[in-house]
Amino acid sequence: xxxxxxxxxxxxxxxxxxxxxxxxxxxxxxxxxxxxxxxxxxxxxxxxxxxxxxxxxxxxxxxxxxxxxxxxxxxxxxxxxxxxxxxxxxxxxxxxxxxxxxxxxxxxxxxxxxxxxxxxxxxxxxxxxxxxxxxxxxxxxxxxxxxxxxxxxxxxxxxxxxxxxxxxxxxxxxxxxxxxxxxxxxxxxxxxxxxxxxxxxxxxxxxxxxxxxxxxxxxxxxxxxxxxxxxxxxxxxxxxxxxxxxxx
Amino acid sequence: xxxxxxxxxxxxxxxxxxxxxxxxxxxxxxxxxxxxxxxxxxxxxxxxxxxxxxxxxxxxxxxxxxxxxxxxxxxxxxxxxxxxxxxxxxxxxxxxxxxxxxxxxxxxxxxxxxxxxxxxxxxxxxxxxxxxxxxxxxxxxxxxxxxxxxxxxxxxxxxxxxxxxxxxxxxxxxxxxxxxxxxxxxxxxxxxxxxxxxxxxxxxxxxxxxxxxxxxxxxxxxxxxxxxxxxxxxxxxxxxxxxxxxxxxxxxxxxxxxxxxxxxxxxxxxxxxxxxxxxxxxxxxxxxxxxxxxxxxxxxxxxxxxxxxxxxxxxxxxxxxxxxxxxxxxxxxxxxxxxx
Numbered sequence: 001x002x003x004x005x006x007x008x009x010x011x012x013x014x015x016x017x018x019x020x021x022x023x024x025x026x027x028x029x030x031x032x033x034x035x036x037x038x039x040x041x042x043x044x045x046x047x048x049x050x051x052x053x054x055x056x057x058x059x060x061x062x063x064x065x066x067x068x069x070x071x072x073x074x075x076x077x078x079x080x081x082x083x084x085x086x087x088x089x090x091x092x093x094x095x096x097x098x099x100x101x102x103x104x105x106x107x108x109x110x111x112x113x114x115x116x117x118x119x120x121x122x123x124x125x126x127x128x129x130x131x132x133x134x135x136x137x138x139x140x141x142x143x144x145x146x147x148x149x150x151x152x153x154x155x156x157x158x159x160x161x162x163x164x165x166x167x168x169x170x171x172x173x174x175x176x177x178x179x180x181x182x183x184x185x186x187x188x189x190x191x192x193x194x195x196x197x198x199x200x201x202x203x204x205x206x207x208x209x210x211x212x213x214x215x216x217x218x219x220x221x222x223x224x225x226x227x228x229x230x231x232x233x234x235x236x237x238x239x240x241x242x243x244x245x246x247x248x
Numbered sequence: 249x250x251x252x253x254x255x256x257x258x259x260x261x262x263x264x265x266x267x268x269x270x271x272x273x274x275x276x277x278x279x280x281x282x283x284x285x286x287x288x289x290x291x292x293x294x295x296x297x298x299x300x301x302x303x304x305x306x307x308x309x310x311x312x313x314x315x316x317x318x319x320x321x322x323x324x325x326x327x328x329x330x331x332x333x334x335x336x337x338x339x340x341x342x343x344x345x346x347x348x349x350x351x352x353x354x355x356x357x358x359x360x361x362x363x364x365x366x367x368x369x370x371x372x373x374x375x376x377x378x379x380x381x382x383x384x385x386x387x388x389x390x391x392x393x394x395x396x397x398x399x400x401x402x403x404x405x406x407x408x409x410x411x412x413x414x415x416x417x418x419x420x421x422x423x424x425x426x427x428x429x430x431x432x433x434x435x436x437x438x439x440x441x442x443x444x445x446x447x448x449x450x451x452x453x454x455x456x457x458x459x460x461x462x463x464x465x466x467x468x469x470x471x472x473x474x475x476x477x478x479x480x481x482x483x484x485x486x487x488x489x490x491x492x493x494x495x496x497x498x499x500x501x502x503x504x505x506x507x508x509x510x511x512x513x514x515x516x517x518x519x520x521x522x523x524x525x526x527x528x529x530x531x532x533x534x535x536x537x538x539x540x541x542x543x544x545x546x547x548x549x550x551x552x553x554x555x556x557x558x559x560x561x562x563x564x565x566x567x568x569x570x571x572x573x574x575x576x577x578x579x580x581x582x583x584x585x586x587x588x
Contacts, residue, residue: 117315117320120314124579125467129314129315130314130561130562131315135315136315161562163317164317223559224558224559
């Protein structure tokens with residue numbers, strides 16, 4: 001009886017350890033993938049809010065536009081809830097801890113970009129100020145990446161800003177995305193012996209983007225770059241996220 | 249009490265002898281290691297120099313600040329010149345670490361105050377160095393970095409141009425620009441930016457106009473009441489803005505279409521009177537840039553080439569101290585000059 005009890009306890013222990021080790025190895029992967037998805041959504045929401053306020057930002061007749069970091073945050077929070085059902089002000093307990101750690105950092109980085117741009121935004125008498133989704137996104141991604149081991153970058157096959165040039169992996173995925181029908185689904189892969197998560201979330205040209213990126217191809221847009229001749233729905237680029245697991 | 253005083257007197261005499269000695273020691277130490285460093289050594293040791301730039305845009309010398317992938321940036325001919333000064337200072341300071349320009353975007357009227365209060369090492373803002381009344385006491389102006397400028401005028405109504413051209417025609421080949429301008433603009437509403445050389449020119453030479461003083465060039469363009477007939481400013485700036493920014497406005501030209509310059513003006517870098525070593529450094533640098541053709545290249549690049557300032561801001565613009573700029577830059581307003 002006693003030996004049967006010892007055997008039972010031993011087997012239970014082995015089973016528990018085996019199960020928990022599977023859990024330990026899989027949970028961080030799922031957590032990282034979910035986090036990457038939420039980070040890409042949040043950066044995209046920030047870009048969307050800048051885009052929605054573009055007419056206000058570029059209004060030369062208005063001085064103080066009232067597009068403060070707080071107003072920006074409020075609009076981002078509302079839109080993020082709409083897209084994900086997640087309230088950034090009260091993060092749900094079932095959210096991965098990595099996402100709980102990083103989403104506030106990205107939100108704060110994004111707010112700081114809007115704060116840095118206040119002088120430019122509030123210039124009266126100046127129309128186009130180049131505070132657009134792309135420049136906002138570049139700065140927010142850079143600020144975030146400087147504060148975290150997770151790297152976010154906007155990238156495209158023909159970048160206007162050479163710092164957004166895709167690396168070999170990004171180039172490969174972007175070429176694949178360019179040939180596929182538009183989809184909101186991210187491409188997610190584990191590389192370097194499963195130690196690094198790479199996630200690319202595609203961005204497609206909307207109608208508003210075409211004023212600078214549409215036709216006639218090659219003619220300079222308002223910021224001085226040649227238009228790409230893009231059509232609505234074409235692949236514009238992607239938000240690329242790298243999450244290393246070995247240091248976590 | 250008197251005993252105590254008697255005791256203090258020898259002490260004070262002894263102290264006087266010691267203080268004399270202190271002066272000698274102080275001089276000796278200064279000979280070996282100067283305690284008060286000159287302004288160039290101070291810049292080298294700080295690793296940065298503080299440059300004032302007018303927050304009111306003077307395209308193409310200073311464009312309005314824009315947001316880029318790198319953050320907020322300003323660009324223009326004056327900004328490129330600041331980069332040249334920074335490169336030269338880096339070399340002067342030994343080249344071990346780059347000397348970084350810290351840009352302070354300040355209202356034009358405050359540049360002079362900031363400089364006199366020691367908050368700036370120099371300022372570069374298409375400052376006219378040779379127009380009477382343009383040089384406040386205590387400031388020093390470099391040799392020109394832009395010497396083919398002058399004051400010009402822009403108009404909207406063709407009648408204004410016809411009035412001025414009629415005056416030139418009446419002169420029958422005996423050129424007298426001042427007389428033609430005085431008669432041609434008589435009775436008209438003429439705007440100039442407060443404190444700028446065009447303002448000084450108008451105050452001194454155009455007695456029969458209704459002079460409107462504006463806080464900035466955009467403020468003059470935006471003013472609808474009273475209706476402005478003529479805006480005076482630097483010719484090279486008006487040439488740029490009439491082509492690229494305000495196509496409803498036109499440069500006032502001579503009868504044959506050549507530029508009409510009311511008076512010649514050159515632009516200088518400004519620093520304080522006491523900064524003798526910095527002054528020689530700037531003059532020697534500007535002379536070298538002129539003789540090497542670098543300044544001419546810069547002038548052509550900003551005044552003649554077709555380019556997008558936003559793109560140049562992204563690739564070569566300079567950041568500036570956000571905390572130093574007016575909280576909400578407002579181009580301001582215009583009001584009639586008083587006491588004329």
